[in-house]
Amino acid sequence: MTLTKDTMADPAIISATSVFYFLLLPTLLLWFIYWRLSRRRLYELAERIPGPKGHPIIGNLLDVIGSSATVFKCVVSKSMNFPNLAKIWIGPRLVVFLYDPRDVEIILSSQVYIDKSPEYEFFKPWLGDGLLISTGRKWRSHRKLIAPTFHLNVLKGFIDLFNENSRHVVAKLKAEGSKTFDAHDHMSEATVEILLETAMGVSKKTQDKSGYEYALAVMKMCDILHVRHRSIFLRSEFLFTLTKYYKQQGRLLDIIHGLTTKVIKKKKEALEKGTAGIIPSAKINEAYLKKLDSVPTTETASVDGLSFGQSSGLKDDLDVEENDIGEKKRLAFLDLLLESARNGALISDTEIKEQVDTIMFEGHDTTAAASSFFLSLMGIHQKIQDRVIQELDEIFGDSDRPATFQDTLEMKYLERCMMETLRMFPPVPIIARQLTEDVKLASGDYTVPAGATVTVATYKLHRNPSIYPNPDIFDPDNFLPERQANRHYYAFVPFSAGPRSCVGRKYAMLKLKILLSTILRNFRVYSDLTEKDFQLQADIILKREEGFRVRLAPRQRTAKA
Numbered sequence: 436m437t438l439t440k441d442t443m444a445d446p447a448i449i450s451a452t453s454v455f456y457f458l459l460l461p462t463l464l465l466w467f468i469y470w471r472l473s474r475r476r477l478y479e480l481a482e483r484i485p486g487p488k489g490h491p492i493i494g495n496l497l498d499v500i501g502s503s504a505t506v507f508k509c510v511v512s513k514s515m516n517f518p519n520l521a522k523i524w525i526g527p528r529l530v531v532f533l534y535d536p537r538d539v540e541i542i543l544s545s546q547v548y549i550d551k552s553p554e555y556e557f558f559k560p561w562l563g564d565g566l567l568i569s570t571g572r573k574w575r576s577h578r579k580l581i582a583p584t585f586h587l588n589v590l591k592g593f594i595d596l597f598n599e600n601s602r603h604v605v606a607k608l609k610a611e612g613s614k615t616f617d618a619h620d621h622m623s624e625a626t627v628e629i630l631l632e633t634a635m636g637v638s639k640k641t642q643d644k645s646g647y648e649y650a651l652a653v654m655k656m657c658d659i660l661h662v663r664h665r666s667i668f669l670r671s672e673f674l675f676t677l678t679k680y681y682k683q684q685g686r687l688l689d690i691i692h693g694l695t696t697k698v699i700k701k702k703k704e705a706l707e708k709g710t711a712g713i714i715p716s717a718k719i720n721e722a723y724l725k726k727l728d729s730v731p732t733t734e735t736a737s738v739d740g741l742s743f744g745q746s747s748g749l750k751d752d753l754d755v756e757e758n759d760i761g762e763k764k765r766l767a768f769l770d771l772l773l774e775s776a777r778n779g780a781l782i783s784d785t786e787i788k789e790q791v792d793t794i795m796f797e798g799h800d801t802t803a804a805a806s807s808f809f810l811s812l813m814g815i816h817q818k819i820q821d822r823v824i825q826e827l828d829e830i831f832g833d834s835d836r837p838a839t840f841q842d843t844l845e846m847k848y849l850e851r852c853m854m855e856t857l858r859m860f861p862p863v864p865i866i867a868r869q870l871t872e873d874v875k876l877a878s879g880d881y882t883v884p885a886g887a888t889v890t891v892a893t894y895k896l897h898r899n900p901s902i903y904p905n906p907d908i909f910d911p912d913n914f915l916p917e918r919q920a921n922r923h924y925y926a927f928v929p930f931s932a933g934p935r936s937c938v939g940r941k942y943a944m945l946k947l948k949i950l951l952s953t954i955l956r957n958f959r960v961y962s963d964l965t966e967k968d969f970q971l972q973a974d975i976i977l978k979r980e981e982g983f984r985v986r987l988a989p990r991q992r993t994a995k996a
């Protein structure tokens with residue numbers, strides 16, 4: 436071969452390239468040494484925290500690879516050797532799992548450790564800067580605006596809709612006859628429809644079949660997010676865009692955002708016509724908005740006898756006295772956001788969309804999982820189901836009347852069963868925060884360093900044998916008042932707690948009581964499997980990989996004595 440001018444290398448280029456490569460290696464080496472040194476404190480503090488042994492460089496990465504159910508089983512079983520807390524390394528990332536209530540209190544009660552971990556970033560194309568992931572001033576001002584729309588006085592206005600929708604579910608369940616089916620299909624469709632009618636204020640008459648399609652799309656989106664959480668490569672935005680998941684995500688977001696955009700459009704039209712709002716005459720005013728600013732975030736009252744899903748000693752900004760909310764207290768979520776936008780620049784159209792997407796997601800998938808676990812557990816524990824049924828018959832007799840708010844206060848045993856379900860199968864099994872400063876723990880001489888991700892491992896916390904003596908046994912008496920009184924407040928946090936607690940806690944508990952009591956007033960539930968057969972997977976929301984298979988049989992109500 437003869438060398439032409441083109442193919443002959445220019446000596447100047449050769450020398451520049453060689454110099455580049457000659458310098459690259461030492462530069463990388465120097466950068467690596469600097470990087471390791473700058474993280475010296477992180478390594479030193481992490482060293483003192485117990486955890487399963489990992490491999491050099493990749494750490495415990497191999498433990499989080501595999502199907503969702505396999506990973507869940509592996510992580511839970513490895514944590515058994517560590518009674519209070521455990522750390523893992525996912526490549527260079529330090530993740531510390533907390534499940535001692537004293538440590539959990541330090542994180543959840545803090546006004547400082549409220550930043551979400553980088554994993555939540557993957558939600559951004561879907562939820563934008565909605566309440567679940569936003570932080571700082573934006574989160575604070577939107578939380579103050581939104582939390583009051585889930586206060587009891589608003590929720591009481593939803594009771595008729597909760598009843599109507601629950602009856603609708605019963606009619607659909609009748610069509611299943613005596614065959615085994617996946618309860619989750621019905622629960623997710625119902626929870627989307629209920630949210631649309633209540634928090635969003637879109638009447639069922641104007642809804643179409645998109646609710647079910649939406650719920651399915653959400654489930655698939657969660658699968659994708661979970662794959663990204665577990666893959667070191669798909670964490671990179673660039674590499675993710677090269678995969679099939681990226682295209683799939685685009686299609687799913689079209690469905691998800693399609694529904695939320697339609698909801699806002701319909702609601703705006705209704706507002707223009709003056710037909711929107713739970714209380715149509717209600718008008719937002721400056722005084723009310725000022726009042727929202729002064730609503731405290733801790734230590735206020737709640738309804739006697741009802742804990743609404745948290746330890747009775749815990750209080751958050753949902754437990755505000757009715758009188759403190761002012762004249763606008765009965766505006767539902769979307770009404771309030773749209774009214775606020777009309778009356779000033781408190782919230783922009785984009786922000787409204789982000790909050791609607793957030794509430795639609797958080798509000799349906801969590802309660803769909805909780806109700807499906809509840810029905811599965813009733814099917815397994817027939818004697819416990821007898822007691823729930825007995826209580827319902829004592830309240831309602833053989834009447835088919837809708838439930839009132841007062842009735843829900845009397846469903847004490849049902850409530851205990853719901854709490855026990857949330858203990859054993861918390862729909863949000865992990866709450867993750869990013870630390871910007873070191874945190875000294877209370878369970879031992881440990882400090883979690885700034886830069887680490889700290890997670891409240893609710894699933895593990897709720898099965899801590901030093902708190903719940905038989906943690907794997909479904910025992911609603913764990914929520915007898917005397918047993919609760921003897922437990923650390925932070926030993927039961929299915930809805931999180933503190934300033935970033937779930938804004939939908941009371942909504943969820945009230946809705947679930949009406950929905951589940953209506954189902955059990957009409958049917959008896961059976962299951963051919965037991966809890967040991969559950970293949971749990973934590974795709975953001977805890978679910979059963981094999982589906983929530985149950986059978987129903989119509990039941991006879993007993994007249995009151």
Ligand code: HEM
Pocket residue numbers: 566567568578634793794797798799801802805861862863865866867928929930931934935936937938939940942943
């Ligand atoms: C059984 C049902 C539910 C459970 C177990 C649950 C649980 C939780 C948990 C654990 C968090 C904290 C998440 C975190 O910090 O990563 C949370 C936050 C949140 N939840 Fe729920 N949730 C439920 C129902 C609802 C409902 C019905 C709504 C709305 C209608 C809702 C709206 C929200 C919102 C907006 C946040 C973010 C709050 C903030 O960061 O300020 N949730 N939920």
